[in-house]
Amino acid sequence: MWEALDDFYWTYQSLIHAIGVNGILALSVYVVLAVGQLSLGQAAFMGVGAYTGALLTVKFGTPFAVSMIAAAAVPALLALVVGGPTLRLTGVYLAIATIGLGEITHIVLLNWDYAGGALGLSGIPERGGVWAIYGTLAVLLVGFTLVARSRVGRAMEAMREDEAAAGVMGVNLPRYRMTALVVSAAMAGIAGCLSAHVSSFIGPGEYGFESAVRILSYALLGGIGSPVAPVLGAAILTLLPEVLRPLADFRLMVNGLIIVLAVLFMPRGILPWRIARTG
Amino acid sequence: MLEQQLVNGVVLGATYALFALGFTLMFGVMGVINLTYGVYFAVGAFAALWTTQALGLPIAAAVVVGALIAGVLAVAIDTLLLTRLRKAKAPELASLMVTLGATLFLYAGMAASLGTEIRRFPAAVFDGGAYSLGEVRVGATQILIFAAALVLVVALMALVRGSRIGLAIRAVAENPDAAALMGIDGALMLRVVSFLSGAIGGAAGVLVGLNFNAIQPFMGEHMMLRGFAVIIVGGLGDLRGALLAGLLLGLAEVLTAAYLSSTLKDMIAFGLLVATLWFRPMGLFGRAAAKRA
């Protein structure tokens, strides 16, 4: 029995890791969508977290926990810089600024020789692994479920439905928006760090525009009625490319198509069940 | 040499201004950030490549063909994706997400069918030679790029500000319901604007592709950062602001590449974008009202 499981794990190791990491990423974009904003910087936050964590581990030999904390903190700071001016304005500005952030992160990583430039960073020691990934995912899922079922969850859903009305109900809109973005960036950074430490290599190409859109498609496919929905969306979309292997180069089109179809025809996602908002 | 760099900067800036003009026109009238705009840019460039390579037509014809094909594509995409959301009065972020998905779909489709290697115009396109003004060399291609950008910008501004169609477009942008009461066919005007901005984006793609002589499916994606920077710095929906900000960005990039570093060049757009958002969210020229949440 254990042997069979072990075999299964070794065969599908990278896929199992990817599902967990993408689940965390899906939750990170969910946090922002849940307050009615749109961040397209998740891939950039993930990349910054991955590079921060990996550089600390590789170049300074810091313990994994320290790498993880830094990998959460640096993207969170970036979120403050980008969110500070944009979150006072309508959602379009945050979307634009985070797309810009994604491009600029890509450019910086490509040209940063210390971090390997276009060749990327290799020889990252294996840390954390499957337990760290799924442990983080589980903690986040439980945390978000608890938060959703409280006054904070009610305030978030109110903001998503009608910002002005939520403000009149006493919700401090700028603070909620900012907290959501910072938490989201930190989570994406953690996902990046976890993923870097199970794949031994990271490169600038992994954190581009396509990745940002892919991460968004997890949450849009799953829906944002409950924290479980985006994680489910991530699992499906991570497995999908395996199924769609015959499509070869055209596979990436599927993520784009899913976003279009989800927004137009399925605005609540495939798991429309909505979590209760009382504790 | 400074004068030479200024010339190069003005040529580049003119293409940026042209690119941003179509983008900001689309936003100003539709009220939606349409991310597929970068696709029209790449499609225009590829159409021009095909016109010059397969049909052997001169580059001036290629600009027209690129603009037409991109314009038609823009109308098709707008009709297919955004009409429905507009009718449902969906929130602006929903429209943004739809165009985002469509963008990935189209880029991935182009990359898969056309390949991602960089392509170049046939050498015959650049046969015009160069003119020297003292020590400054100005290529015939540069003159063509600048002239085409200038003509398109002037034509578009004249159309929007001085014609009956322009008046109707501005009425639709201002208040679609009131415009409908005045007998303006709003849906038609939106198609006109889609076509115009798609065509402008396509033409800009041809000219920028010509300027760097490099064409690639994802070229529009990298250009979008500059497009965003220009429309934010110029003020969302502000046509004149976009023109000035585009020129400014082109000059700043060329000068930075010449005197500082070419890596830094790519960061200017983002730096300007964030600085504007922090200090002047209504745009450098302060005419467009920043939309506060």
Next chain:
Amino acid sequence: MSSSSPLLAVEGLTRRFQGLVAVDGVDVAVREGTVHGLIGPNGAGKTTCFNMISGVLPPSEGRVSLDGHPLDGLPPYRRTARGLARTFQNIRIFSEMTVLENVMTGMHARLTAGLGILWRSPAFRAEERAAKARARDLLGFVGLLAAADHRAGDLPYGDQRRLEIARALACEPRLVLLDEPAAGMNPAETHALLGLLRRLRDERGLTLLLVEHDMPLVMSLCDRLTVLNFGKRIADGTPAEVRRDPAVIAAYLGAQQAEAQTGAVPAEASGHPAEAAR
């Protein structure tokens, strides 16, 4: 508090939209424990006033104070904490949430749970329990208790209006701004609403400021009226005084004649800026 100083004092409130003056130097004084009506023909600037008082729209000029404390420059959520609540002209309940959750959202500013949420601290659980009980109380008060667990968007129109009132009451306000609470209601619903609003004043001691077009409702409910026309205050007094005021009669007759001539009701200009401010 003395009867001479009003609970809500609005002085010189002005709002300009690109050269157009929607509200022009309006003064309103609302006494505690009264129902105060803000009336006037379409486009008089009533909703714009509400948006400025509740902080949704910044005024061009003028001051607003609640119980002697200035509210100027405060965002909506701070005004709610000070005791201001409102409903909207076009109902704006959170339609995906349940009826009970809607009311509990109104309590946001009064609840204090913080990190205790993450480990379900006894304090959090006690607060949440109490909030739920109070929300049920309020639903009982407006007659919606049976629908507590329904999706709010599924409620019939009149019930949605009452839910919006319950949600505003959940803010524990001293003053409630009601923007056309009777709009779209049939006579029976309007009659029930009249009773509900009276009970708010008489049983709960609340102060109400309302914008309303239903003149019989306004005349029988309000203790005092302020009349606006073209953004300016043209009259202020008891319903009986206002009814006799020649300026008011002229304003309403003028509006009716204009409607008769164009054959159309003028657009509610005061509603448009509210949309622009979102």
